[in-house]
Amino acid sequence: MTAPGFDAITSSDLFFDDEHHMLRAQLRRFVEEEIKPHADAWEDQGHTPRDLLRRMGELGFFGIRYPQEYGGSEMDQRATVVLAEELGRSTYAGVAITALVHTDMASVHIFNAGNEAQKAKYLPGVIAGETITAVGITEPDAGSDVKGIRTTARRMGDHYVLNGAKTFITNGVLGDVYCIAAKTDPQGPPSQSVTMFIVEKGMEGFTVSRSLKKHGWNSSDTAELSFVDVRVPAENVLGQEGRGFxxxxxxxxxxxxxxxxxxxxxxxxxxxxxxxxxxxxxxxxxxxxxxxxxxxxxxxxxxxxxxxxxxxxxxxxxxxxxxxxxxxxxxxxxxxxxxxxxxxxxxxxxxxxxxxxxxxxxxxxxxxxxxxxxxxxxxxxxxxxxxxxx
Missing domain, CATH: 1.20.140.10 (Butyryl-CoA Dehydrogenase, subunit A, domain 3)
Known part of the structure; x- marks a missing residue:
């Protein structure tokens, strides 16, 4: 079905060009053919399957904003809006948020703040849908109030030792790479004491402490994460220490x-x-x-x-x-x-x-x-x- 008002708005040249229209048409076909027929089962199983995420990577949906050198197509924020709107129209918001956290809420920290070595290491897998990302900011006492973060990271030689917990983390169970916010100077000004780190699944002391059941978004996995003396290499700092906020x-x-x-x-x-x-x-x-x-x-x-x-x-x-x-x-x-x-x-x-x-x-x-x-x-x-x- 054609959405009421869809042609009137998106066929104009006010906001979108031909490339955006082609992306929207491709996404709409993908939703009808590869999400809707199967997503009821994903609602029951509590997560979106990796096969679908790899398929989205294969079709280029995970790289629309990233440079060609990593496998992306270098589009702009208008393409992001098209992606989010069409995934929302699928009626399976759990599938939508699984993909959108990966593309626009987690991996972007690597692209925006990461150095060239970090980008080269992670972005090709991110764009291909092989490396799924999550972002860990929210804690029991820190959501919209980012300055309330209590997770700490203490420098010890060429590593940081990470301790704390995160909650309500989308892609927390099945993710591979996590962008985690922690305080590197617990006594310093809140806006100058938070640092972002790349934490990989499998690092000793990092565990998914609980998979959470939710009111909605049932086809996305959501978790609590625990960090107990996790040794994170200093090379995994995203951007500058103290600039994470x-x-x-x-x-x-x-x-x-x-x-x-x-x-x-x-x-x-x-x-x-x-x-x-x-x-x-x-x-x-x-x-x-x-x-x-x-x-x-x-x-x-x-x-x-x-x-x-x-x-x-x-x-x-x-x-x-x-x-x-x-x-x-x-x-x-x-x-x-x-x-x-x-x-x-x-x-x-x-x-x-x-x-x-x-x-x-x-x-x-x-x-x-x-x-x-x-x-x-x-x-x-x-x-x-x-x-x-x-």
Whole structure:
């Protein structure tokens, strides 16, 4: 099915060019042929299979923003938005977030802060889908408040000794390489004491302490990580010691743009399937679509989704030109995280009892959407970021 408004917006030259249109068409075919027929099983097993991730690497989806020398295609933030939106439209947000954490929330730390040796070592496998990445920032007492990190890394000769724990880590169970934030100067100013490290699975003292069960995103694996006297080579420092806070903040802008685009893809899919449902579901002698209150509410939500997408597209275009977009990205995260939940609430309502059944795609979408107002920056934190810039 063609998404309402899809042709009108994305066929224009305002935000996208032919390369982006080709990527969107390729992704849409991939979702229909290689995700949707199998993803119910992945929901049950609790993770997205490595075969699918390797396939995405083979098709070039993991390298769209990376240089050709590592196997990438050197596209810009607009391509990231296309990737996130189309994976969101799949209706399997667990699959989407598995891929997007790898491409736009974890491996980007290696690309942005890594030296040439680190990039050459890791990025080819990342882009091929052979090396899956995760990022470890969140702790029991530190989520949006990055300065509250308690994991420590103490320099000892040519190694750092890492101790602490991370939680809510997507790709935490099945990942291969982890970008971990730790304090290298626990007594120093919070913004100057955090350092990012590359930690590989198998390092002694590094364990996945628990696989977590979630309200949604069931086809993504989520874990608690434990670090007990893990000896991390000094050559695995990402960027400069003590500059990790700024690297994290820098990438949050990309992460929040991605999550906003993913949310609008989910919202678009929900509206499409609900319109189809109410046009065929009969009640009181006529299709539900004949009820003006239902038509009007869906139309209003569709307008809000189009507005959210337009803000995302415009912001991605500005980011691609190198402009400062912290304010706009914070708006996107707050707006779209709340909007996708408003869309899901209405769409479940219009599905009636079927919308509450686990066999219904709209029920899965509603569960998966809830975290969009929390992860990557809670709505309340994002609104404060906007307010600071008003």
């Amino acid at each position: 700024y690297e994290i903040m820098k990438n949050f802008q990309n992460e929040r743009l991605v999550l906003g685009a993913m949310a609008m893809g989910e919202a678009q899919a929900a509206i499409e399937m609900t319109v189809d449902y109410v046009k065929t579901r009969r009640a009181f002698g006529a299709p539900l679509w004949d009820k003006q209150v239902i038509r009007n509410r869906l139309a209003a939500l569709a307008a809000r989704v189009e507005a959210g997408r337009a803000l995302i597209y415009a912001t991605a275009a500005r980011a691609a030109r190198g402009e400062e977009v912290v304010r706009e990205v914070s708006m996107i995260k707050a707006l779209c995280g709340e909007l996708v939940n408003a869309v899901m609430y209405a769409c479940v309502q219009f599905h009636g009892g079927m919308g509450y059944m686990r066999e219904s795609a709209i029920e899965r979408l509603a569960r998966d959407a809830r975290v969009q107002a929390i992860g990557g920056g809670a709505t309340e934190v994002m609104l404060e970021e906007v307010a600071k810039r008003m």
